[in-house]
Each structure stands twice: as C-alpha cells, then as structure tokens.
Amino acid sequence: MSISKETVDYVANLARIQLNEQELERLSRQLQGILDFIDKLREIDISDIAPTSHILEIKNILRDDTPGESLPAEKALANAPSKNGRFFTVPKVIE
Amino acid sequence: MNYEVVIGLEVHVQLKTKTKSFCGCSTEFGSEPNSQVCPVCLGFPGSLPVLNRSFLDYAVKVALALNCKVQEYTKFDRKNYFYPDLPKDYQISQYDLPLSREGFLDIEIDGRHKRIGITRVHMEEDAGKLIHQQGVSLVDYNRTGMPLLEIVSEPEISSPLEAYEYLNNLKSIIKYLDVSDCDMEKGSLRCDANVSIRKIGEKALGTKAELKNMNSFKAVKDALSYEIERQAQVLDSGGKVVQETLLWDEKQMKTFSMRSKEGAKDYRYFPEPDLPPFIISADRIGEIKKNIPELPQEKKMRFMKEYGLSEVYAQILTCDKEDAGYAEECFKAFADKDKKPVANWLIGALSAIASSHNRGISEEKLSPENLIDLIVLVEKKQIISNLVGKSVLEEMVNTGKSAEAIIGEKNLAQISDSSFLENLADEVIKENARSVQDYKSGKANAIMFLVGQLMKKSKGKANPKLAQEILKRRLENV
Known part of the structure; x- marks a missing residue:
C-alpha cells in the first residue's frame, strides 16, 4: 500500500494537526515505511481465522447499576485550561 | 410534478438507568453542571469503562419489543471525532456488530396498516451539553456517557404523517417497557430524519437531506412537510437537491443549512479495546422476553375483541400503559356487555378534564368504581342528564366525592315525577x-x-x- 502526501495531509487535518511542506514530506516517507512493514503481515495465510476484535479470552464484563461517587466539581475542573464557574469553557464552536 | 417521498428516521432514546453507561455516575436530570462526572466519563488517562448491566438488559428489551433479532455476539466500537462535548475525542458506539437488527414496527393511518422496517437498534453513549454564549461555549459533561439507544428505521416511511405515527408508536412501546421517559423536551428522545423525493416510478433514490433540531413530534412532521415541498420546488425548476444537513427553525417554520466547522464525516471506527465482547445467550433473551408486558398493539387488539371497541377508540385508550390499565378497570366495573358508554366517558369528558390539567386519565383522583357509578346514574338510571353529569364529573375529580353525594348535596337529581x-x-x-x-x-x-x-x-x-x-x-x- 502506498501513501500519498494528500493522504497524510487529510489524516493530519482529521487529527487537527497542521503540517508544513517539509513535515508532510518527511511523515509521508515515515508512514510509508511503517505501512510497508505492516504489509509483511499479508504474507500470512489467514483464510481459516475469524477476525479478532479482542485478543483476550474475556467476555461479558458487567457492573451493577448502582451509583458510585462522582468527582467534586473543583477536582473535575482542576486541570481545565479554561473554565467559568462550574463549566469548562472552549472557544465558541458555532456561529 | 408528483413525487414519491422516502423518509428514514434515526431516533435516539435515553434509557433511565440509575447510572451512566460505563461508570457509576448518576444519571439524574437537572443537577448542577459537572456534578455527575468522574475520570471515566471525562476521559481521563488510565480510566477504564465497564458496561452497566441494566443498560444491556434494557437495550435487549427494546430490541425484542421492536421485533429485532438480537445478535448472539455484540461488541463496541470507537467513533472518532473532535468536538468539545466529547471529552475522549471518541464516542463509544456500535458499528459492524450491533446489538440487534431487522425489526419492524406497525403503524395505522385512517384504517390503513403499514409495517415499517427497523434496520438496527444499537447501544452508545451520549455526549455532553454545550451552552453557547458571546464568544465562548460552556461545557457541561453531566450528560456525557448516559446510555442511549439508536433506533434506525428503513427508508420505508412515505409521508410526514407516517413519520409522526411511527414516532408515536415507538414512544408508546418504549414507555410500556418502562425503560425511558421518551420526553423530547427533556431530550430523552431525539429524532433526526433523512428525506428525499423521486419521480413516481423511478427506482434510484433521490439525493437526501438530513434534518436536525426538531423538538417535538409535530416539529418533525412540519419540518418534513416543509423540506419535501422545498425539494419539489428545486426539482420542478430544473435544479438539483444538494446533500446537506439542515436545521429546523421552529419559529420561522423553515429549514436552514447548518453552518458547521466540521469537515466531511470520517469517523474511522475501530473496535473499542477497553470493552470485551458480549455474548447474549438464548436463555438470557428468554428471561428478558418474559418480562416484556403486553404491548400497545396487542392490547389494542384485545380491547377491540373483549370490549367491542372500534380500532380508533382502542388505539386512543391503549396509547399510554397507565391510562389503558385504568380504562380496563373501568370496563370490568361496568356490568353491561356493551362498554361503549364507558369508552365515551373516558375519551370524552374525562380526557378533556385530565388534559386541561396536563395529566393522563389515570392520574386524576377518581376511582374506576366512582366513575362507573356516575355513568350508571346518567346512562342507565337517567337520574341526571348528560350535561349535568359532566359537571358532576368535574366536581368528583376536584373533590374526590362520589356522584351520589354531589347529586344529593346540590339537589341535582332529575325530576321524573x-x-x-x-x-x-x-x-x-x-x-x-x-x-x-x-x-x-x-x-x-x-x-x-x-x-x-x-x-x-x-x-x-x-x-x-x-x-x-x-x-x-x-x-x-x-
């Protein structure tokens, strides 16, 4: 699988990262290397193996519907880069 | 030109579990901002989600009531997007192996019956709430991680009225199951609609628009009617419908294109590694099935058969579970085989009083026995006229007194001398x-x-x- 600069730019945009021309160049090359390495896995015959979404043999881990402790607001908000009273605040997201 | 309308509805229902989907935070409505949050629902590093047993049970219950096939093996996936109401930057949802598929829901309009397919019912977590102010958005994460069901219909709804009936029946069924308030004003039921039109006889679907921001079932109906008319005008004038998300403006009764800073949708789903898969055994499904009460549709049919009601009357009286229970007690307390007079009083005078109080008939303080005594006095013994009967009923509801007591006190008995x-x-x-x-x-x-x-x-x-x-x-x- 080959990866174009456009693809890297698109993924960077999804991740909200801004990349300049040199970074795009460098990351495209590096990502290509990673993907080439992963392509080695294709050499393995997996026609008899069901897709795995979890590697551990555990299932049905559930908890009872009993309320526990929540964080006090000052703790929840302690590391917020910006806040207003009991609210987290962010730059306005709609016009 | 005449067009055929194709509508699909996507409904989100908030389940009334005591705690959130994956942590022990309370789900109570109307608490102080950010008072029901913890490391798990705030997405703090190192925290791990654990599924709420009631969430799974309620979800299976709803899926079964909507005639879906519950999948034996189900798992969660991450739906990735950046938005301030989503602290983890992904929503735990279900993608390729949802809880259930292939259900249906029946609707009835003017005596015509139609079955609407349900594509899937799956589990996911809710996002937080944003309050927009001048230059800044406030974020409250109390709602983050609340248990939601997403119920997706097949694009088999052919008119705004059908959409309205679908929603009414869906709400009625879920309320019978007692797993959600289904209150659109409180946001415990939300509905988005996809709508497109095509020339009659055409096979390919037209370009669809996605409608959002409808705050009542009536708003869904109005928004769809508006949008269908708008699309027809675009096509009639030789234009093309653009695929976009539209917001309904209730005051102006118009849809507006959503101006959003979001780019094209690319959610990059992948399996949620923090939650193991869930295997739902046939035994467990059987147990949950046993706890499903008689549903509105079955109750309607039984009311028609047992009490000789018309379909319209039976539909009205079975829409709400408590009201239906009240009506049934009244029917049983009335000796005659013909229950029509009782149905008339329930749907007429009593419903009018109850709805003026913003309540259901079962919520008025009026015992079925007292109501039946009144009905007998009016309809059979003709001690008072229908008109006087109605005012006696009002007084009974207000004071809790019996009909006979009120008639005696006020000397209302008819003169038949x-x-x-x-x-x-x-x-x-x-x-x-x-x-x-x-x-x-x-x-x-x-x-x-x-x-x-x-x-x-x-x-x-x-x-x-x-x-x-x-x-x-x-x-x-x-």
Missing part, C-alpha cells in the same frame, strides 16, 4: 301559544323550543326525554 312535569307542561303550553300553533301546523321543531321552556322552569332538572313525551301528549289535547 309525571304529575309535576304535567303541571309544568300545561303552564308552558299556556304561555307559548305561538309555538303551540307552529307545532300544530306541522313544524315539528317547535317542540324543542317548548321542551326548552319546560327545562327552564324546572331549573334544568326535568328529565328531558320524559318532558318531551309529556309535552307531546298534552299538546294532542290542545
């Missing part, structure tokens, strides 16, 4: 020579005026039927 009524009739005949002449010369309607005069003299208490009979008899001798 023939000799007394005969005297009144003679007076009326004497005083209204003109109407008497009219009647005699063949104007049958004149009798109603004379009955009215007699009722007036009796202060509304004369038995109107008897009064008319006596008047007619006396008039023969004039």
